[in-house]
Amino acid sequence: MSSYLSDLFALGGKTALLAGGAGAIGSAIADGFARAEATVIVHDLAQERLDRLARDFAAKGLEIIALQADLGTADAAEKLVARAKEITGRIDILVNLQGTNRRKPITQVTPEDFDVMTAVNLRSVYFLSQAVHPVMKAQGGGKILHFSSLSANFSFDTISVYAATKAAVTSLTRSQAHEWADDNIQVNSIEPGFVQTEFTRPLWDDEYRADWFANFIPQGRLAKPEDLVSTALYLVAPATRYITGQNVVIDGGVLAGASWIEAPRRPSIER
Numbered sequence: 626m627s628s629y630l631s632d633l634f635a636l637g638g639k640t641a642l643l644a645g646g647a648g649a650i651g652s653a654i655a656d657g658f659a660r661a662e663a664t665v666i667v668h669d670l671a672q673e674r675l676d677r678l679a680r681d682f683a684a685k686g687l688e689i690i691a692l693q694a695d696l697g698t699a700d701a702a703e704k705l706v707a708r709a710k711e712i713t714g715r716i717d718i719l720v721n722l723q724g725t726n727r728r729k730p731i732t733q734v735t736p737e738d739f740d741v742m743t744a745v746n747l748r749s750v751y752f753l754s755q756a757v758h759p760v761m762k763a764q765g766g767g768k769i770l771h772f773s774s775l776s777a778n779f780s781f782d783t784i785s786v787y788a789a790t791k792a793a794v795t796s797l798t799r800s801q802a803h804e805w806a807d808d809n810i811q812v813n814s815i816e817p818g819f820v821q822t823e824f825t826r827p828l829w830d831d832e833y834r835a836d837w838f839a840n841f842i843p844q845g846r847l848a849k850p851e852d853l854v855s856t857a858l859y860l861v862a863p864a865t866r867y868i869t870g871q872n873v874v875i876d877g878g879v880l881a882g883a884s885w886i887e888a889p890r891r892p893s894i895e896r
Contacts, residue, residue: 633864636663645723647674649822653850696749746790766809802870818876843878
């Protein structure tokens with residue numbers, strides 16, 4: 626049984642490129658992949674975050690390959706894929722974790738805000754996938770995993786552009802899965818709910834919002850980055866070679882429903 630499960634879920638001999646992977650969620654995913662014996666390449670915009678992550682992994686007896694790049698430039702995706710392939714000789718798994726947000730009401734969003742968020746959250750995902758496609762096709766297949774967001778289905782005030790880009794990523798998942806099925810490339814996505822990270826600190830580092838989350842999320846807490854690892858491993862493992870074009874929501878039950886008693890309240894508006 627152990628050998629059987631290992632064949633299905635181990636990543637030995639596989640190379641995984643994690644774009645935007647030096648944050649809390651990316652670090653947890655990188656740890657899980659490394660423990661599953663994959664060669665892990667972590668990309669990030671900030672070199673200091675990559676250096677810190679490499680030190681943390683070394684202290685645990687694990688290893689990553691760190692690559693810094695700004696994916697905002699026109700040819701950045703092709704250059705990053707070329708560098709990764711030059712180092713390891715192959716790319717079997719691409720995980721798109723990159724994301725940014727500028728929380729503003731719709732009436733205050735500027736064209737520059739819009740361009741920055743769409744460039745990071747959608748354009749870089751699109752063209753990094755496009756750049757890795759011929760590499761995977763030549764190897765006989767591969768796995769692409771996008772990190773979308775619960776906000777693709779369930780939006781809040783001040784995140785209109787972010788939510789729109791994440792909805793686009795979820796849609797892109799289906800398009801890529803369809804077009805690249807003949808190349809044996811499976812493409813899936815994960816929509817995390819509320820995850821406790823530095824990126825989401827403005828949401829949870831507030832007493833009112835903390836109480837709101839505790840009442841609103843059926844499981845009574847925000848997710849931790851580690852809560853996402855097993856699903857990510859599952860979707861990139863050999864066992865799931867027939868699963869493609871799917872989106873997995875990991876939200877602690879938010880989309881399952883809400884309590885009438887504990888529903889968040891807001892002032893009524895007389896019309």
